[in-house]
Amino acid sequence: MQWLWAIIVGFVLGLIARAILPGKQHQPLWLTTLFGIAGALLGNAVSRWIGVEDTRGIDWIRHLLQLVGAVVIVGLGDMAYIALRGDKRRTV
Known part of the structure; x- marks a missing residue:
């Protein structure tokens, strides 16, 4: 059941x-989901590293770190996707 929550x-x-990111992102939705999962894992690792993984009540700091991780990975992933895919619409 944890894999379902991760997705x-x-x-x-x-x-x-x-x-949050400015402009249009070019990666497909399934890749955005994978980047979001990776961002959540990155945010969890950072929250564990700084000691705020589990707090009383809602873990706002952990959730904020997960979002920051997702923004970074989605942004970098979009740049990598464009670089690897290339611009197929442009004709020379």
């Missing part, structure tokens, strides 16, 4: 990250 959280974080 749902990754999807939501990926969409929020795409909304």
